[in-house]
Amino acid sequence: MQLIHTLDPLRSAVESLRTDGAIALVPTMGALHDGHLTLVREAKLRAARVVVSIFVNPLQFGANEDLDAYPRQLERDCALLDGEGVDLVWAPGVEVMYPAGFATNIAVSGVSEGLDGAARPGHFDGVATVVCKLFNQVRPDLALFGEKDWQQLAVIRRMARDLDLVLPHADAIHGVATVREADGLAMSSRNAYLTPEQRAAAVALPTAMRAAIVEIESGVALDDALSGLARTLLASGFLSVDYAELCDAADLSVLPARSNKPMRLLVAARIGKARLIDNMAVAPS
Structure with missing residues (x-):
């Protein structure tokens, strides 16, 4: 399994993986649990190669939210992903994702405005912006997201459709059923x-x-x-x-x-x- 932190090596590695067939991307913020690993297992069923991104995205955290406290466990996460047969982990730093002078924001109207969009202003702008960047960086044939955040999935599909993304196309963005603990609590x-x-x-x-x-x-x-x-x-x-x-x-x-x-x-x-x-x-x- 490759662990890559910067863009040029990522692009070279992805092009090499692409020669073997379709690439699936599973975007995460790390601190992986069995819900994430279920996405990975589904990705392996759907594609020849699997890339997992790990990036705690500051743009989707509001003031007084848990950005600093959000668990960061890259070594543990990579061990889990290696055990699942993941081909590549894309783990950029903030300076790679948002270099000096970064000034672009993607806002998706409609599906992003109520519910969590109202409770967490700007959250889905951050989600749409980072996911669009991840799609452009990895250029996967398909991507998988958990249905636990149903609104996030709707926002990402809308963004992909409205921007005419090709890799992945909106129809290749797949939701995977929420994974729950034995007592029914959704894994998070x-x-x-x-x-x-x-x-x-x-x-x-x-x-x-x-x-x-x-x-x-x-x-x-x-x-x-x-x-x-x-x-x-x-x-x-x-x-x-x-x-x-x-x-x-x-x-x-x-x-x-x-x-x-x-x-x-x-x-x-x-x-x-x-x-x-x-x-x-x-x-x-």
Whole structure:
């Protein structure tokens, strides 16, 4: 497995890998867990060669967020990826991704504006900008992202489609189902922030979401189901609920009631030092 930190060696290595067939890219911020490794395993099924990027992107962190505290474990991450048979790890520094004079920002309207976009102003601009750069640097045939951040996946697909990207094309950006712990909590690097007591309480998030979905699908008024979900989280030890919304699965518009289209229930809530997000499908009416 190659570990590369600068652009010229990356370009040479990628061109060499390309002679063997399709290249899949799995973008990450490191602190890898089995959710990331599931993406890698899926990438290996879809492509001859797999590249994983590891970059903690400062553009997607807002003021007073956890940029400095975000776990950085490159040696451990590389050992895990080597064990999975990854061909190349692209781990640039900030000075490589954003050299002196960098002045470009990609903003994706619509899908980026509500939910996490409202709670974390500028976050998705940072995501779209860094992912576009990663796509241009690696030029993968396909890319894989976890569905745990459903809004991020929608933003990246919209960006790729609107900018007419070819490597990868928007249709070659694949979502992979959320990987969960045995008790149902979605795997996340930020779960490491939780104390044992908070980790035990955090399972209330997927449990309350599933209960709300049962209510929504059985005809309970949406406002009642969502307010009940929020009350359950606060009673279980969560400090606050940033949002709990039923949205159109494609464009992420907030729905006033259950509809006949594919839908997702999206929630973000804070417990201890962690801000946890999750989403689940809701059956159309």
